[in-house]
Amino acid sequence: MRASLELAGLAALGVQLWPVAIDLPPAREPPAEAVPAEGSALRRPLFDPSRRAWTAEGSRDLIQRPDPVPPVLVLRGIRRDGVAVRAFIDDGSGDPTWLAPGDGRGDWRITAIGTDRVSVIQRGRRFEAAFLGEPATLRPAPFTDRPLDLRP
Known part of the structure; x- marks a missing residue:
């Protein structure tokens, strides 16, 4: 058993040290129509070999801008003075305030x-x-x- 392990170890060492020239196959050039052109990631459809240029309406800067941050309303307190009722609301704008029914900011009331x-x-x-x-x-x-709505 020991002799077979020694023989396997010598074989592994011999394979590591044996001077063998391994030639890699020549690099294959892709066909001319599959070579990506400048800005090919912006062409559509993405995985189709016959991609076409950008077709969206508007500028790329307009379309690629980040989404606006939604307001998050946190109710900090409620005050009742007889009939008058007010809520202390923080909407993330940095100016929490007391608001009555019908009051609001932006497009919420x-x-x-x-x-x-x-x-x-x-x-x-x-x-x-x-x-x-x-x-x-x-x-x-x-x-x-916003860009034009392309859906019918």
Whole structure:
């Protein structure tokens, strides 16, 4: 058994030290039509060998800009003075303020103030923020200079 292990070790050492010239096969050149051109990552469809140039409407800077940050409403407090009710809301703008029903910022407005929650409407959609609970993440404001809608 020991002799066979020694023989296997010598064979492995011999393979490592034996001078053998291994020639790699010559590099194959891709066909001329498959050579990627300048900016080929921007051509569509991406995995089709016959890609075509950019076809979207508008500039690339307009289309590739980052998405706007959605406002996140955090209900910090509720104040009731007789009939008047106000909610202390932080929307992430850096200026938390007391707001009454009908007040708001941007495109959202407070519709109702409950005992522990505030209902908000934004572009026809309702959201709720709970006191000491989960904040309400609203939809981001749409771009004013958005590209043309290409869908019919």
